[in-house]
Amino acid sequence: MLPFSMSPRRPREYRSCCDRHNPRALPRGCTLLLLGAQVELFRSLQQVREQAGLLDRATPVDLGSARGLRASEVGLPVGLDTETSALVLFLSDKCFVCRSIAAGLQGALLRGVWLVLDPGSAGPDAQLAPALGFNAEDEKVVVDPERKIMKAIGTLGTPLVLSVEHGRLTRASGITSTRQVYELAGSALPQQARPESDHVKQEGMMA
């Protein structure tokens, strides 16, 4: 049985283009126009954010010859060699964005996320700030005072996320926010980690 009539030429009373029983085309056309206007609006905002450098996108980083190496070969903990999938987050005390991300993690390491911290000019004997909540005894928290691991990887830029799959280095990305750490780790950004202004403020935050 057909869901609708497929009969040939219908009687005259059904030949009107705007049959009163089927007025749906016009409002849907209007809806299409409105949706198109909204898409254009968001694309315009995206261009503005791009110009202002406010795009929150991870930037791929070329690992070069380090790609495919075992994690322990570049100085990372041996435990990573047996991980099926893991992320290594590199943060430096010299970098304000790194400090912001470190604070944004609120001392909680996501599942599968390891931390490599560079004390910068704080010195090799520097202690982790207790306020951040990280446990220096944790196997997943590594202090790399002379950036040996980063030099072995071949990149010194931070913050950096390194993907380890089946114990081997696969790819790296430069990140700019705590949100990207959660996104790369496949977790939802916790409510506590969100900024206070989760809605548009009158000070002129972007939509």
Added chain:
Amino acid sequence: MLRLETRARAPGRMTGDFAALALAGVLAGLLTGPGLEKLRAPESFSSTLKALGLPSAVLRTASITLPAAEVLAGACVLLLPTQLWPIALIIALAFGFALAGALGLRAESPISCSCFGGGSEAVLGKRQLYAFPLWAGAAVSVEAIGRSWSSGEGAAYLAVVLAVLCGLRAVSLARLWRDAKADRLAASESLQPRHAPIFDVAKEAT
């Protein structure tokens, strides 16, 4: 309201009816959606016409007339099943698209396509040339098979086509909204950074 009928029809005829309807629906979708988008924001299409060498005197008229013709052809192939001119108009438009593609290939610099309105990075070229036989073949097939629906039914089918286009547009909108929200959250973090040092030392680097 669509009416159910249990009139028996030959299976082959039913298949042909569905094929004609499907082809006509695709043609309607590919013409009315982009045509409406060009009418909503004619600047991108106008710049494409200008790059193709259209005189300034007719630029404004053409940037309205051509998209209107697209919408008309796409809508009427469903709304006026007994008329031949929508089919002829579709073939004429397809020839125009192919001609634009050929001119785009000859142009010194790439010409933006704007086939689907602004925001696309596609350029005019071989794609439009290869698409011409597909357009013409689809239009001719629809007429050859026969459009066996009424105008009222055609209006209902057009509403379905527009609903599908709205759905596709809503998917794009949702993705853009999600990206905008992510950028806003990240911007909040960078504009209100927490600079507490990671390492607890007396002297900090500046």
